[in-house]
Amino acid sequence: MSVRVVAPGRVNLIGEHTDYTGGLVMPMAIDRYTEFKGDRGGDRVQLRSFDEPDPLDLPLHIDHPELAEPAWARYVAGVVAEMRPEEGFVGRISTDIPIGAGLSSSHALQVGVALALGYRGSIIELARLTQRAENRASGVPTGIMDQLAIASGVRGHALLIDCDALSVEPIPVPDDLEVVVQFIAHRTLVGSEYADRVAECRAVEAIIGPLREATESDARSITDPVLRMRALHVTAENQRVRAFAEALRSGDLVDAGRLVTEGHDSLRLLYETSTPVMDDVVQRLCATPGVYGARMTGGGFGGCVVALTEPGTLSHGWVVQAVDGAHVVEA
Ligand code: GLA
Secondary structure (H helix, E strand, O other): OEEEEEEEEEEEOOOOHHHHOOEEEEEEEEEEEEEEEEEEOOEEEEEOOOOOOOOEEEEEEOHHHHHHEEEEEEHHHHHHHHHOOOOEEEEEEEEOOOOOOOOOOOHHHHHHHHHHHOOOOOHHHHHHHHHHEEEEEEEOOOOOOOHHHHHHHHOOEEEEEEEOOEEEEEOOOOOOOOOEEEEOOOEEEEOOOOHHHHHHHHHHHHHHHHHHHHHHHHOOOOOOOOHHHHHHHHHHHHHHHHHHHHHHHOOOOOOOOOOOOHHHHHHHHOOOOOOOHHHHHHHHHHHOEEEEEEEEOOOOOOOOEEEEEEOOOOOEEEEEEOOOOOOEOOO
C-alpha cells in the first residue's frame, strides 16, 4: 500500500528542562517537515534519505536498536523495536528540518516512521512509544515534550503541555506575534551534559520531593549549591510557563517576551545549558527594536535561539508558523 506521511519539527517557546520532571512546557509544531513516501508491506524497513549517504535496511524484529548501522538507523530501529509492526515499509525520506539543530529532526523521523509503519492508537501512546524509542536508541534520558508537540500540533496554536498529566491545551498564537528561529550551532545531546541535568533533578527530588509540585522556598532549602540552582530554575520555569500562557491569552506580548528572556537568563545562570554564542545572540536580539524577547530553545549546548517579535522585525532567521501534528497524507 502506498503511503505518504509528514512529520513537522518543533520549537519550544518556553518551559525548558521541565518535561522530565513532569513540568509544564509550551512548544509548537512548525512548518518544517520530514516527509516519507513509499510502500507499506513486506518484512523489512528500508529507507533512503536525501540527507544521509547510506540507506538503512532493518528487520521487523530488533532487540538492540542502539547497535543499528548506519547511525541514523538507530532512531528508526528504536521505533521498530518498541512498536513491533506487522508490516515493513520501503521508501524515501526528505526533510527541510535542519538536522541536529535543536528543532527535533530526530523526533520527527521517529514519529513519522511509526505512522509510515501503520501505527494505530492514541497520540499520547504514540508520544510515549517514540520517547521510549528515542531513549533506547540514543541512550539519552530525554523527556516527552518533543514527541508530543510533533504528534499533537494544532495549526495557529502553541501547546500548553503538562508533562505529568500528558494533557495538551492549544493556545492561539496572536496574529501580531512573529516567531523567528535563528540557527546557532549543530549539536547532539548524546554525550552532552543533558543526562547530568536529569540526574541532578532526580537528586533534587530525593531531597524535596516531586519538582513539579515544589515551590521556590523548597528549592531554596537545598544546601548543595548546584542542586539548589537547578531546582530554582525548574520551579520558576514552571511558573513562567503558566504566566506566558496567560500573557498570550490576553495578548500582552511585552510580558510574554519578558518571560521568555527571563527563561533564557535562568538557563544561562542557574541551569547552565546555554553557550556564550547563544547568550550574545539573545542579548543582541533583545536590544533590537520590535523584539519582545528571545531565548535558547530545546536541550541547549548549541542548537537554535527563538525570538518573539513584531511582524517583519528580523531579516535573519526563519519565521515559523504553528502547524498541525504529524499525519498520514495519503494511504
Ligand atoms: C530536548 C529533549 C526534551 C526536553 C528539552 C529541554 O529537546 O528531547 O525532552 O527535555 O531538550 O527542554
